[in-house]
Amino acid sequence: MGTKPTLHEVAATAGVSLASASRALTGRSASPEMVRKVRTAAKRIGYLPDATARSLRLGGHRQVVFAVDDIGNPNYVQMLRAIEAELGETTRISVSSTGRRPDQTVELVRMLSMGAGDGLIISPLRVTPALRQAIADTVVPVVVIGTLHSDLGVDNVFVDSSVAVGMVVDHLVEIGRTRIGVINGPGNTNPGAARRAGFAAAVERHALVRTEALQITAADFTVGAGVDAAEHLLAATLDSGIPIDAIVCANDLIAIGAISAARRRGLRVPDDLAVTGIDDTELAALYSPPLTSVSLQSERRGGIAARMLSERFADPSRPPRRETVDATLVIRASTIGEAA
């Protein structure tokens, strides 16, 4: 009883042939009597058709998996939309939110080798040695959206988010901000590391104040983490007599959290404090004040990744490619106020 009933057992229970049972359920050509017998038998033993077997027999569609750390991040939703648009008709896309546990991503890649899907698009926050190894070992095509330090022989979509931070700082300096703080994402993530480097370079370039107190790390790329980090940052800088006039945030969600925290302290944005995000997610344009951000072209990256994957399906021997997209600064009211 614990085992899943098959069509075979339905046929046996109904006392008919396997073929008749199949036809009775799919409703091809079967007598009313046959349909009745089979359907009741199926109900009785609790039969449910097996999608995999059907799909094999029918020549089912391809299945690709899109794995991200947090599907709640609008950034990934944008990618997903583009991916769906690119290969939606012909392919089933399943999204897997690996939830910050890097080993889960590794697990996923391994599962793929075991038939869980025909292809993988992955946008990992961290690329651990284990993940690198898993990717290298996998037979099924993998496209990585993000930073790939060594060459793994897989297709790759890249955007340099360190220059993104540079663009933001340049802009802030241009509008006269000099004491610029930063709320970065976790340092052990690829985006975190890149943005930290970008900020350091920009500070150097503009000869800005360089204090440890101006740099803080959020626990996460989420709004909640942004609130917490901003509170610490504001408290630390104000208490030590180093008031800041701008905060560069590692992404839009953190920036929104930072604005909330700043407001709660009575600070006006951008008059007292300019705040910037990264990703230029839909929220950025809608938030009030609208958020100055840097577009990393998530939709475009998703679309490119999807196209790379389908091109690899078409020609598996094609050498791995790497495509790069450019970051573009989008200036809004959170830095310059109501300009319109």
Place this chain on the structure above:
Amino acid sequence: MGTKPTLHEVAATAGVSLASASRALTGRSASPEMVRKVRTAAKRIGYLPDATARSLRLGGHRQVVFAVDDIGNPNYVQMLRAIEAELGETTRISVSSTGRRPDQTVELVRMLSMGAGDGLIISPLRVTPALRQAIADTVVPVVVIGTLHSDLGVDNVFVDSSVAVGMVVDHLVEIGRTRIGVINGPGNTNPGAARRAGFAAAVERHALVRTEALQITAADFTVGAGVDAAEHLLAATLDSGIPIDAIVCANDLIAIGAISAARRRGLRVPDDLAVTGIDDTELAALYSPPLTSVSLQSERRGGIAARMLSERFADPSRPPRRETVDATLVIRASTIGEAA
């Protein structure tokens, strides 16, 4: 060339047996020489393993499809998260964004009968006769999150969004708003119809002004549609000398759009105009001003739907159930200002 190479052809090309080819690729027990031969042969003819066949042989996991109109709506993202949490380990979840085309949903349900998945969770904006029929005909388990007018013999998670509108209007009346406008979603959607009815009932109950000019329909449940609708509504009411002091919106996204439009006209929220949403999505708490909204408990509904599905997998003969969750009002600054 046009056909997909199988393991069989790899074996033939390498001049080895099928079994050896399989082992060489999965790396079980094979001589280095064998591995080399097979791998090069596979590369040469462009072999890619078939996930479906593997999955069948290996006893693959279950696949359920989550179908919604627009995965960009945070509301559905919340559901997805809950669904993943409930049956994530054991089941592959693929999300299908049917993009406002109702017939595409019907198509999807039919595909399911043909092996595209083992189960379906669906949260449709519209339940057309065709969809109703497709659901009734399907052998695979379907759980519907939403309104189901007739009894289709499927599991159902329900929340009465007409009472949600009622709660909002009650609240507005309580704080002294009397000229209340409404921006509804499309009237030919289930949520649209329910919310319209709820508003009509509330207007009756409180003996509020009842003019057609106070009611308007957004083209969509999106921010953009909210902006457009609000502009029309504000223009119409102001021009005709009927200034309104509150807008009830069909969901949070529309509400955010409405606030933007109001601000652009120089209106202060909530001093000049109170605005409310529905769904209590994450944005509601984060927006400024934070949005008064009604929680429809999307996470909870997603979780319940997932549990219903897995219970049906366990016992297909279980009679269909219907579970109802309650709407709860969440009061924030967009109606009462900075109360804290």
Place this chain on the structure above:
DNA sequence: TTGTATGCGTTATCAT
């Protein structure tokens, strides 16, 4: 209309 037999692409069992 119904039953028999074969194959979808892969892996596991059993010999060799």
Place this chain on the structure above:
DNA sequence: ATGATAACGCATACAA
């Protein structure tokens, strides 16, 4: 270590 073959669960061409 390798090869021949059965089996995964289902749908269909064919024969009856």
